[in-house]
Amino acid sequence: xxxxxxxxxxxxxxxxxxxxxxxxxxxxxxxxxxxxxxxxxxxxxxxxxxxxxxxxxxxxxxxxxxxxxxxxxxxxxxxxxxxxxxxxxxxxxxxxxxxxxxxxxxxxxxxxxxxxxxxxxxxxxxxxxxxxxxxxxxxxxxxxxxxxxxxxxxxxxxxxxxxxxxxxxxxxxxxxxxxxxxxxxxxx
Amino acid sequence: xxxxxxxxxxxxxxxxxxxxxxxxxxxxxxxxxxxxxxxxxxxxxxxxxxxxxxxxxxxxxxxxxxxxxxxxxxxxxxxxxxxxxxxxxxxxxxxxxxxxxxxxxxxxxxxx
Numbered sequence: 001x002x003x004x005x006x007x008x009x010x011x012x013x014x015x016x017x018x019x020x021x022x023x024x025x026x027x028x029x030x031x032x033x034x035x036x037x038x039x040x041x042x043x044x045x046x047x048x049x050x051x052x053x054x055x056x057x058x059x060x061x062x063x064x065x066x067x068x069x070x071x072x073x074x075x076x077x078x079x080x081x082x083x084x085x086x087x088x089x090x091x092x093x094x095x096x097x098x099x100x101x102x103x104x105x106x107x108x109x110x111x112x113x114x115x116x117x118x119x120x121x122x123x124x125x126x127x128x129x130x131x132x133x134x135x136x137x138x139x140x141x142x143x144x145x146x147x148x149x150x151x152x153x154x155x156x157x158x159x160x161x162x163x164x165x166x167x168x169x170x171x172x173x174x175x176x177x178x179x180x181x182x183x184x185x186x187x188x
Numbered sequence: 189x190x191x192x193x194x195x196x197x198x199x200x201x202x203x204x205x206x207x208x209x210x211x212x213x214x215x216x217x218x219x220x221x222x223x224x225x226x227x228x229x230x231x232x233x234x235x236x237x238x239x240x241x242x243x244x245x246x247x248x249x250x251x252x253x254x255x256x257x258x259x260x261x262x263x264x265x266x267x268x269x270x271x272x273x274x275x276x277x278x279x280x281x282x283x284x285x286x287x288x289x290x291x292x293x294x295x296x297x298x299x300x
Contacts, residue, residue: 054197054198055197055198055199068250069196069197069250069251069252070196070197070250070252072250126201126202126204126205140199141197141248141249141250142205142248142249143204143205143248148248
């Protein structure tokens with residue numbers, strides 16, 4: 001089997017926030033009826049957390065489940081477990097109108113760490129990132145400059161962000177530029 | 189800047205997160221319809237100065253289509269609602285007529 005590598009192989013950039021390409025992450029797109037008991041149970045056993053509320057991301061350790069749309073979830077597991085987890089999800093949802101697909105290699109993951117993280121994203125996305133409006137555990141699909149992304153606040157000073165793998169370099173460059181020392185706005 | 193609240197994910201999305209889909213509530217003419225009706229369906233669109241019902245897609249977001257009622261000149265938004273409907277819900281019509289008492293859905297559908 002080929003040796004899987006992430007899009008930017010762990011590239012980092014340090015500005016007033018630390019931008020890191022987070023390496024390989026197992027990601028499963030799960031579509032189906034989010035209110036179905038069968039689906040809730042399958043998600044819980046695959047990721048160890050409950051189906052999140054609207055625009056939220058539930059995480060526990062290396063696993064997480066994020067709310068993508070009224071009929072879509074993003075299930076995150078360690079990369080080594082993703083093939084297994086996908087087939088277990090698919091099996092658990094047999095007979096349901098649902099679909100689980102492994103999209104790990106189609107995506108790139110970034111972390112934005114530091115007090116300035118909110119500002120780095122606020123410069124690039126049309127999202128209210130104030131401390132009152134965007135709290136820990138919130139998840140938001142939006143755009144980052146010209147690219148479609150989704151990000152969530154893992155803890156008070158750490159954002160995680162996913163984008164399409166083909167746009168990884170663009171997103172990394174945009175984030176790095178936004179975090180350039182001396183370009184702090186100081187509003188958030 | 190136009191800001192619409194997506195009824196599916198509850199995000200107050202600004203224009204750059206959305207993609208416009210033109211006039212809402214168009215009846216699709218298909219097999220069995222006459223040429224005039226088909227031509228009307230294909231090419232004739234209301235282009236009102238004032239209240240308009242439109243389709244929008246939350247493209248950089250949840251990806252769902254929804255409907256919006258707004259004023260094309262003032263950008264005032266009367267409300268957004270589900271795409272799974274042929275006519276605007278009563279709450280939307282009430283919100284429009286509260287501000288524009290002489291507006292009616294029939295006139296809008298007949299406007300060109």
